[in-house]
Every structure is written in C-alpha cells, then in structure tokens.
Amino acid sequence: MHFTPHSESIIEEMLKTIGVLNFEELIRTVPSQVRCRENWDEPGLKESDVRKKYRNLAEENEPVTRIQSYLGGGVYEHFIPSVVNHLASRPEFVTSYTQYQPESNQGMLQGLFEYQTLLCRLTGMDVSNSSHYDGATSLAEAVLMALRNKPGKILYSKYLHPHYTEVLKTYLFNDRSCLFEVTPYEGTMTAEAFPKEEEISAVIVQSPNFLGIIEDMISLSEWAHARGAVLIAVVNPVSLGMLEAPGNLGADMVVGEGQPLGNSLSFGGPYFGFMCVKKEWMRKMPGRIVGQTADKAGRRGFVLTLQTREQHIRREKAVSNICSNEALCALRAAIYLAYLGETGFKNLSEECFEKAHLLQEKLSSIPGLVPVYNKPFFNEFAVRIKHKKIASVLSKLRRNQIAAGIRLNQFYHDHANDFLIAVTETKTAENLDYYYEIMKEVLA
Amino acid sequence: MKVPLSEQLLFEKAASGSGQFSAEHSLLNREKLVSRVPSFFLRKNEIGLPELSERDLVMHYTRLAGRMFSVDSHFYPLGSCTMKYNPKISEDVSSEEGFQYAHPFQNEDDVQGCLQMMHELEQRLNVICGMDAFTLQPSAGAHGELTALLIARKYFKDRKEERIKVVVPDSSHGTNPASASLCGFHVVTIPSLNGEVDMAALERECTSDLAVFMLTNPNTAGLFEKNIVSICEKVHSAGGLTYYDGANLNALMGIARPGDMGFDLLHVNLHKTMATPHGGGGPGSGPVGVKAHLVSYLPVPFVEKKKDDVYKWSYKRPGTIGMMKSFWGNFGVALKAAVYCDALGFSGLKQASLTAVLNANYLKKKLEDTFTVPFNELCMHEFVMTPHPEKSPAKTLDMAKRLLDFGIHAPTVYFPLTVKESMMIEPTETESKDTLDEFVSVMMQIADEARNQPEKLHDAPLTTYRQRLDEVRAARNPVLKYGDPVDPA
Structure with a gap:
C-alpha cells in the first residue's frame, strides 16, 4: 500500500517547478556522510495481506471476551455500547x-x-x-x-x-x-x-x-x-x-x-x-x-x-x-x-458492587479459600488459597476458561498465595455460579 | 433566552429519564447494599449526569462532529505536526477483538500476538532510526523526551559525573526545555545562525557540566542541519549526550538516520510519522530509542523473544529508570503504527519522506514571491514564511483565521520563535498537487485581500460555526465547566 498520490509525470512537473532534476538533487542538503546505506527495498504489503497478518496475530491472543475474565487491577472489562x-x-x-x-x-x-x-x-x-x-x-x-x-x-x-x-x-x-x-x-x-x-x-x-x-x-x-x-x-x-x-x-x-x-x-x-x-x-x-x-x-x-x-x-x-x-x-x-445517564451509571456501579459481593460470598464458603481482609470493598477483592499451590489452582481455572484473577506475589512478597478478583456487570449470575463450582472442584 | 437545541450543551437538554443501562435488578437489593458498606461511604446527592435518549445523544455528537476541521475533511498544513492521512486499515486492525479485549494483566500465553507486535515494531523502529533498542512506554512526544532525559540523568549519575545543563536551540519545540526543566536540568537556550545551530554558541556551551544537547533535525525552520556530524562530535567530546527530537522524522525515513548522525537517544512521534490519528490532541505515542550504551537504562518491562518464537516479559535492565506509565504503553497506537509500517514497507516509508520533501518545496517555490521566505534554500518536509510587507501586508494571525474561511486549516503560527510573524507550513506527502495548487491560489487571494480589503482579514473567519473567539476573555474570567459564573461581556 502507499498513500502518496502523485503520478510519475506530476512528480516530474513538480521537480521542474522547484528547479531540481530529481529526488537526489532535492535532498542535496543532507550531507552524503549521513545518508542511509541500508537496503530500503522492502516493498509494502497488499491491504488484504496486512489484514491477514494482523488477524493472525490477533488470533494468537485469547481476549477476555472469549473466556470469563476476572482481571482488574486498575483497568476493567465493561460493556461498551x-x-x-x-x-x-x-x-x-x-x-x-x-x-x-x-x-x-x-x-x-x-x-x-x-x-x-x-x-x-x-x-x-x-x-x-x-x-x-x-x-x-x-x-x-x-x-x-x-x-x-x-x-x-x-x-x-x-x-x-x-x-x-x-x-x-x-x-x-x-x-x-x-x-x-x-x-x-x-x-x-x-x-x-x-x-x-x-x-x-x-x-x-x-x-x-x-x-x-x-x-x-x-x-x-x-x-x-x-x-x-x-x-x-x-x-x-x-x-x-x-x-x-x-x-x-x-x-x-x-x-x-x-x-x-x-x-x-x-x-x-x-x-x-x-x-x-x-x-x-x-x-x-x-x-x-x-x-x-x-x-x-x-x-x-x-x-x-x-x-x-x-x-x-x-x-x-x-x-x-x-x-x-x-x-x-x-x-x-x-x-x-452521557449515554448511561444518572440512572444508568448508578445502576452500573451498583451492579458491579453487587456481583462482586455475590462472588465473594460464594467463594468464601469454599474451604481452603479465605478473603485476605474483611473490609468494605467495591468491585474487587483479594482472596487467599490455603493448603494448595496457587499457581496450579489458577491454571486449572484457566483450563476451564476462567481467568480467575491477578496474582499478588508479583507485587508483594507477603501475598504469595493471594490473588485479586474483579467483577463487572459483564458477568452473569451463571458465570458467577460457574466460577464457584469450578473453584470448589479444584480446591476439593 | 432559551438556547436553540442545536447549540445546547448536554446539561441543557431536558432530562428525559431515559438512562440506558438497566442492571439485572434481580441481583440488586438496596438494603443489603447498605449493610455491606457503612453509609458514610455512600453518595448522598445526585451526580448530575444528563439523561438523553440514544437518538438525541447521536444528534448531539454528530452536530459537534460537523463543527470540526479534520484531516479526513480538510487540508491541514500544520507545521511540525505532520497531519498526514491516517489509513483506514489501521482503524480496522486495531478494533480486532483479539487486540481490543486483551487485558494488560493477562498471562503471557494469552497475549502472544500483542507481545509479538510490540517486539516487531521495536525492531522496525531500530532500523528506521539506526538505534539499538526501543521502549514503547512513553505516551507522547513530550513523555518520550522526559523518558530520555531521565535516562541521561541516571547514566551520568552512574558515571559519577555532575552534569546539570541541557542545551537547546532557540528554534526548539517548547516541550524540549519544559521536559529538561521537569527533569531537574538547568536549561540553556542558544541562538540560531541562518536558521541552523550557531556552532560558536554551541561550542561555548560544550563544557564539563553539559549533559544533553537536544535537537530536531530537520529543524523547525525545515532545514537539515548541515553540520550535524560535527554538532554531535562536539557534544560527545565534551562528554555530553545528543538527543534527537523525532517530531520532524517524517522528512528522513530512508534518507538519513539519527543514529548514523551521532544521536544517542531519541523519540519518535508515532502519531506524526507513522500516520496514527491525532484524536483532537491525543492519544499519541512517543517510543524512545537508544544506542547500546544506554539500553540497560530503558524502562521495564520489555518484550523478549525466546526460542520457538515465544514472547515473554523481561525486567532484565539493571540500570532501568523504572516505569513511565502504568502498563506497557499506548498499545493501540503502536499497533496502528506497525500496520502502517507493514503496509508501506521500507520502500514506501522512503517514498513517503521523499514526497513530503517534494510537496513542501513545491509550495515554498510557489509562495516565495508573494511571501517572505527567510531561509532561501531547499527545505525538507516543512518551511517557514512570513507576510511580505508590500505583497501580503497583514498579521499572520489574521491570515491564519482567513484561511479557515476557505476550508483550509491554518499553518502553525508564531512558531518557531526565531522568526517574527512566522507561519510554518508542512503539507505532508499524502496531499495531491491539486490540493497544493488550491492552497497556493487561496494564499494568493488572501495576499490580495491584505493589500486591498484588509478588513476582510481582521474580521475572519466569517464562515465557520463561530467567528473569532475572545481568548483573552476566556483567560480573564475562567469558565471551565457548565454552571461556572459567566461575567457579562
């Protein structure tokens, strides 16, 4: 692809107007000792090939929309109308x-x-x-x-x-x-x-x-x-x-x-x-x-x-x-x-809050999993895995299409067995039940 | 007096109570909610968000869109801003689900496509600029400058050298001295000579406390600094580092590389050179490139390619200055830049730069008889001119405003500071000869008006949604949100 519009003859005409013979003369103020010596022949890709290349790259990713993600940590999956x-x-x-x-x-x-x-x-x-x-x-x-x-x-x-x-x-x-x-x-x-x-x-x-x-x-x-x-x-x-x-x-x-x-x-x-x-x-x-x-x-x-x-x-x-x-x-x-408006935005906020609390309550009932702190929270909370290796717990959940949360050991050495769960309005009651069931199975 | 619907702000629209987002109310239980959080944490009053129907919202913003000049709809010869056409394919690629919905804290296994793109773009930028490593973290050009200057600071600190001075030419972008000062350096501005760096003035500043010399090349007069190699040598022999402000890189792809000129550090504005859209002021992206001796100072984490083409985050940069922003950079912008580079290939990038230089010189040639061109030699991708005292006698500001009446965005005005009443014109490579010719004839007409009907220029613009706006009043009586008291005029 290219986005330079001139035909050869237009280029000729413009160079002539400027009073130079060719591009080489046009850039003569650039000293030869710093001129590029690399091979700049690589052609561009066709539009369809660019699309294909990046579609393939995108396919290398597993976006949160294709799994059930409970990742937050400052950025959250919300529905965008x-x-x-x-x-x-x-x-x-x-x-x-x-x-x-x-x-x-x-x-x-x-x-x-x-x-x-x-x-x-x-x-x-x-x-x-x-x-x-x-x-x-x-x-x-x-x-x-x-x-x-x-x-x-x-x-x-x-x-x-x-x-x-x-x-x-x-x-x-x-x-x-x-x-x-x-x-x-x-x-x-x-x-x-x-x-x-x-x-x-x-x-x-x-x-x-x-x-x-x-x-x-x-x-x-x-x-x-x-x-x-x-x-x-x-x-x-x-x-x-x-x-x-x-x-x-x-x-x-x-x-x-x-x-x-x-x-x-x-x-x-x-x-x-x-x-x-x-x-x-x-x-x-x-x-x-x-x-x-x-x-x-x-x-x-x-x-x-x-x-x-x-x-x-x-x-x-x-x-x-x-x-x-x-x-x-x-x-x-x-x-x-402006789209959500007063009511819609409040509902969104409360829905995130409510669903997070539902999940937290469910998960807390599973033996071997405890909240790290019992303090008021909004839509995100930390839990601790007892008696099991957290890495294997999380990867088992991931194999069941759940990105269960963010491990906290990467930030805090005293949170080795803890991870952070975020819940937004994108999760349904069924999603929350599924998370609970799988976690119960894994920790059993 | 009631404001007409078409001119209303969101907050003046009648509240229709049509909030769009209906929660799954079966889940909600207000009493339970209050039991979970002490009531003093809860909001007591209304927020004051407007309630519009979807239809009214669409009309509101579509009307606002109609009051805009943009690259898609207007010629935008804004010097140093490189307002080139932004390819549509980039928008489509960046809205692929696999990219849009990749969470920055996902496991590496789940985001291999993102990591690969970042790694490949860094490699591509290394080749374009002649550097050894890049970071994609900085969000904008000025953020890149700050990143690079922090690297320089740390580098000198590790070498136990007390270097507190950053030198910039008087033609430099305002961000250069501002970044240096934010970074705690003492800023010294040196004069230009015939539009280029005054070598004697630079020589005087090449002292043992010189940390960094910052330069954009071609400079803001649109001239290639012919002494660039000896400039870098002088700074290096004084023990300083050379920084390349990539704002004007669009003149040089495939022609000359900052790394080969002797620059140690640089930033690239992806939202200029790599054709990602400016978004009304942002988001941008300002990746920073460095030579080998500075690689270990770059921000962390960075993407490493392991065997079997697996990409991993790495923190192995012992001298790192730290993180410049949360997460990994403006990924979506970098992605569009990568698409652009692949679409053009190195040959296309070179063609883009050559054409940018061609278009700028063509305009300069056509305008130089009617306007004053202070530096009368071949320019690179942009040039500076001023009104001619007889042939186009007007204030630059008035000319800029008059251009808007012809559906052409004004050039950058009153910059560089080295030229009084300057207009800085950068047509970019994506504009056709017809567009350039029309710009020339409009400028000729404005010059003619300046001679014969100067009031037309004073009153301009007349055809835009609003006539000339009173900026002094805005600053004297700041009304910065709806509801702030407005002084009667």
Missing part, C-alpha cells in the same frame, strides 16, 4: 488536531468542556483538565504540584496501585526521600501509622485501593489538612456511581484512570488519566483546559485557556512538559457517561 464506539470513532474527531484554532474545532472543544463538567460532577471538584496520559502519570503530576506548593513527605499506602508507585518513583528520580510508604492496618490506611514529626506535603489515598478496599477518606483528609497538607484521592470513576464524591470527603485533588469509562482494554492503552482539583489549584495544574468565551458576534464558544501554564508559551518555566494528551479517550468517556 455501540453508540459510544460509533460516535467516538467519527473521523471528524479522530483525525483532528489540538484546538489551537478554536473556530475550526468547536465540536471537540465543546465535547471536552462537557467532559470537564462531567468529571467535576462525578468527583465533586471545581476544575478538571481535559485529560492526562493515564492514571499513574496524572497522580505523579498531582504530587509534583503538591510538592511545588509545599515541600514535605508524600504519604501513600503499600496498597496504592503498584504501577502508580513505580511511576511516582520514576518521576521523583531526584529525591525519593520524600516518599513515605505507609504500612496499612488490616488493608487500609490509618493515621496511626503516619510519621509524627515530619512536614507533610500530601497524603495519597487510593479508594478503592489496589486490593479493592474502600478507604476512609474523611479521616485521612482531616489528618492531612490539620498539618497543612493536601489530600490526593485516586479513584475508580465507576465506583463514584455509588460511593461518595471525593470532593465531599475533603480531597484537594482527584486523579485516576479513566479507562473504565467506555474505553476498551487494548492491552494497556490508550486510556486517559483524569485530574480534577479545587479552585485554588486551577492555575497550577498541568494539561490543557477548555474554557467558555464568546465570539465577535457575542455567541457562546470554547477555547483552550490558561495557556500561560503550558510549555508552548512558557518553555522551561511551564508547570509541566505535557503537550499531547488523550483527548479522544476523554471524549469517549463523556459520550459513555
């Missing part, structure tokens, strides 16, 4: 660029303004940017924002998503001494385990945390605020259909992974990170922000605003280096939320 796919795949959105010329981009700008509004309502915050790379990087940027405001310790739980912790460490390459990992008590963060004498910059609370447990955000925010620190909440947006908005629990910044809102799993990306803050952080937050204004005729319109925070204006003095974000994924989330 056709209308969401169709609208978010419109080429007018997909093949447009960043809205530096707002008059020619009102569609996307309004879509992102609506996204910002939806996310603020969901999280209970004042201001949202129009997306970040993913949950982990938006947390890292929130922490940098907090540290610029007030140096001090950054407290986070051992049960903060391990990838988020890793990314945080990467971003804080220069001085990781500010990072303070809190040992949870019975799976949750409690102020008793917090350092007493130190200056605190921020407390990060992920709720539900990596093990699915709902944290007590109110008492953590009170503790943080009493010490002049900020509370950064990391949340699963789908949980906010039934759980209280972090903004009402004292959070100063709310970040997280937006994938559950209508974005497909796609082996880890593209997803989007959301970042919502209280008003006083508005001019300090990174990322593009859409604002409302008026045109020459006084009609409502939208533009990228507060750009003096950004790299293309401020260069090395910008609040962040971010340029490309994940606008299309954010638009997709807005469409998804």
